[in-house]
Amino acid sequence: MYAEITGIVIMFGASLLFAIPLGKYMANVFAGNRSFLDKVMNPVEKFLFRFSGIDPTREMNWKQHMTAMLFINLVWFLLGMFVLMNQSWLPLNPDGNPDMSADLAFNTSISFVVNCNLQHYSGETGLSYLGQLYLMFLQFVSAATGIAATVVLFKALKEKATNQLGNFYLYFIKSITRVLLPLSIIVAILFLLNGMPMGFEGKDSYISLQGDTVQVSRGPVAAFVPIKHLGTNGGGFFGANSAHPLENPSYFTNIIQMIAQLIIPFAMIFAFGYFIKRKKLAWMIFSVMTVGFLLLAVPNIIQEINGNPAISKMGIDNRLGAMEGKEVRFGAAASGFWSIVTTVISTGSVNAMHDSTMPISGMNEMLAMMVNSFYGGCGVGLLNFFIFIILAVFISGLMVGRTPEFMGKKIEAREIKIAMIIALLHPLLILTGTALSSYLIVNHPELYGGWLNNPGYHGFSEMLYEYTSSAANNGSGFEGLGDNNMWWNISTGFVLILGRFLPIIGPVAIAGLLASKKYIPESAGTLKTDTPTFGIMIFAVILIVTALSFFPSLALGPIAEFFSMI
Amino acid sequence: MKKQFFPAIKLTLVLLIVLSGIYPLVIWGFAKLTPQKGKGELIEANGKKYYSNIGQSFTEDKYFYSRPSAVNYNAAGSAGSNKGPSNADYLAIIQERIDSFLTHNPGIEKKDIPVDLVTASGSGLDPHISVAAAEVQVKRISKIRNIPEANLRELVRTYTEQPAVGPQTINVLQLNIALDKLN
Known part of the structure; x- marks a missing residue:
């Protein structure tokens, strides 16, 4: 057991160790300073x-940034629809996989454009290699979109009264050429050396030692998996995602994948500190996030190590923990840890099946996505956290009777309205979707009863999880849910769009509005935002917003299931 | 409109070439330089090639069993059972697996059956079992194959892998290939 806890500490510690210099490097790159990849990448970018x-030197205001972002995202979505609905006759389809139906292609294309990767199909039977490579393209560009939007926020908070916030395409391209692509190549090489396949041949087939005829799905896995994690996308090459022994062959590759998904969300926080020259603020943000993360992760690790009490009662040797849906090479501890890392960050890859985790673990996975800003996805986690900062500044301003200010800019009614809308959008999307689906199941069990793989409270959790994952752009699931049908493909598709673009536009708009305001130098009357006290304040705001919004629904699902098992 | 769309389309096309074309080809090139040539880890036995990372179904009593699987170890697909921990039908299946194990392994007590032998893995293709899961099967195999238990325990020890960090594992396929060679 100690070896497994050591494994977890190594994964977290190594991520932090790599993330700090990476953050410094990223701040440097986005500030337009010289960096070591200039020689190779300057000509590429120029081309x-x-x-x-x-023209990458054309300055944009926040609205122009957002327009550029939305247009190029639309192009990716349309192209995705075309590829997915025509993959059967397009090249690189050795297994002869069929075209996607329109509703599934709609869901899949959106889901990868918005960095969610919900995956209502299985890679083995649902995608050609061309389809996989296009989705891999989306994994790069959606991550870069998130990073670019966050850099706009950095820039807005740094400048003293301006609406010139740099060029969207420049930030976007640099995220790819300077960060995502070089790191992907390094990680891919590590994977290749550890047994991950990389090729373009179709399924292999053989007769097993015992005499069964079986097939093995293969493909360009080692190119796909690095960006899946570095970009906090999480969409698996195979149906079983990172539980699949070709997608995650060993405990070592598991460590690499864990570091790969933690490193950029961590680094963005430090990049923020370096960029606006407020390292203390960055550490305050990192600490608040880490406290939240640990409060979710530690109970999960304990729950999964302790195993399923219903199986313990049967009198067998339950020392390995909750092994349903888990792989022996990772064990219960590393799987429990992964289940929270992948949900606090918007990765959504899994190395164990969340549907089979213990009730309280399942609740924490959902809570992680409901908060969606303890670290959070590539870039966007910080944008979500920014909303909570604004709310905390406003509330504490009112409490102590000072004008709410952040970074020397007054926070006024307009900014607060935007922040509130964004904070309330998340529960609105999740709870409305779950309520409508529950209504359908209860009133038309003959039509929709087949959706659920588990009865009772757990079945409700399957639906709640699916909408939470969609709204948080996470992409993991309680995969027992029968989700490849009109209702789920289309309803979650819309939740995905709203849950992606509004939480990007909102914070960038606030930042843009703040940037154009007059700068007020700090004085004795200014509320300090980089102190532990203010950190506690943010944490309280997050806790209250989340608890008030989601406690009733969690009580109906995982909490009720937990008590039914005692 | 046009001013936004054309650059977006052109940038998409050129990035497609870089990210979906050049990048995977570079990685593919690296793969060709590795010992496995990007084909995954293969092992040979009886002139046949197997994937050592892909588990196989072992249900016959003369072999060490592998774990239950939601896809019967056919790696054309992959999935877990996705059964929730409180699902009554699921718990009944676990009970059945325990009972069946006890019937096939006389002399073994319930408290010695490790949980990985009665639960399905996440991928349905788990190549490993725990050390306890191999040891609990030694008695049965010794009887069927007429090999002393001590030799089998030695074999299990030989095939126990202890990575620098992480749990101990035993690759069931490799263990069973070695087992066939003992006779």
Whole structure:
């Protein structure tokens, strides 16, 4: 058991160790300073911009940034629909996999454009290699979109009264050429050396030692998995995601995948500190997030190590923990840890099946996505956290009778309205979707009863989880849910769009509005935002918003299931 | 409109070439330089090639059993059972697996059956079992194959893998290939 806890500490510690210098490097890159990849990448970037007819020096205000983002995302979505609905006759389809139906292609294309990767299909039977490679493209660009939007926020908070916030395409391309692509190549090489396959041949087939005829799905796995994690996308090459022995062959590759998904969300926080020259603020943010993360992760690890009490009662040797849906090579501890890392960050990859985790673990996985800003996805986690900062500044301002200010800018009615809308959007999407689905199941069990793989409270959790995962752009699931049908494909599709773009536009709008305001130098009357006290304040705001919004629904699902098992 | 769309389309096309074309080809090139040539880890036995990372179904009593699987170890797909911990039907299946194990392994007590032998893995393709799961089967195999228990325990020890960090594992396929060679 000690070896497994050591494994977890190594994963977290190594991520932090790599993330701090990476954050410094990223701040440097986005500030436009010289960096060590200039020689290789400057010509590449120049070519990309010249070919596309983009002037990367054209300054944009926040609205122009968002327009550029939405247009290019629309192009990716439409192209995705085309590829997925025509993959059967397009090249690179050795297994002869069929076209996606329109509703599934709609869901899949959106889901990868918005960095969610919900996956209502299985990679083995649902995608050609061309489809996989296009989705891999989306994994790069959706992550870069998130990072670019966050850099706009950095820039807005740094500048003293301006609406010139740099160029969207420049931030976007640099996220790829300077961060995502080089790191992906390094990680891919590590994977190749540890037995991950990489090729373009179709399924292999053989007769097993015992005499069964079986097939093995293969493909360009080692290129796909690095960006799946570095970009906090999480969409698996295979149906079983990172539980699949070809997608995650050993405990060592598990460590690498864990570091790969933690490193950029961590680094963004430190990049923020370096960029606006407030390292203390960055550490305050990191600490608040880490406290939240630990409060969710530690109970999960304990729950999974202790195992299923219903199986313990049967009198067998339950020392390995809750092994249903888990792989022996990772064990209960590392799987429990992963289940929270992947949900606090918007990765959504799994190395064990969340549907089979213990009730309280399942609740923490959902809570992680309901908060959605303890670290959070590539870039966007910080945007979500920014909303809570604004709310905390406002509330504490009122409490002590000072004008609410952040970074020398007054926070006024307009900013607070935007922040509140974004904070309330998340529960609105999740709870409305779950309520409608529950209504359908209860009133038309003959039509929709087949959705659920488990009865009772757990069945309700399956639906709640699916909408939570969609709204948080996470992509993991209680995969027992029968979700490849019109209702789920389309309803979650819309939740995905709203849950992605509004929480990006909202914070960037606030930052843009703040940037154009007059700068008020700090004085004795200013509320300090980089102190532990203010950290506690943010934490309280997060706790209250989340608890008030979600406690009733959690009580109906995982909490009720927990008490039914005692 | 046009001013936004054309650059977006052109940038998408050129990035497609870089990210979906050049990048995977570079990784594919690296793969060709590795010992496995990007084909995954293969092992040979009786002139046949197997994937050592892909578990196989072992249900016959003369072999060490592998774990239950939601996809019967057919790696054309992959999945877990996705059964919730309180699901009564699921718990009944676990009870059945325990009972069946006891019937096939006389002389073994319930408290010695490790949980990984009665629960399905996440991928349905788990190549490993725990050390306890191998040891609990030694008695049965010794009787069927007429091999002294001590030799089998030695074999289990030989095939126990202890990575630098992480749990101990035993690759069932490799263990059973070695087992066939003992006779």
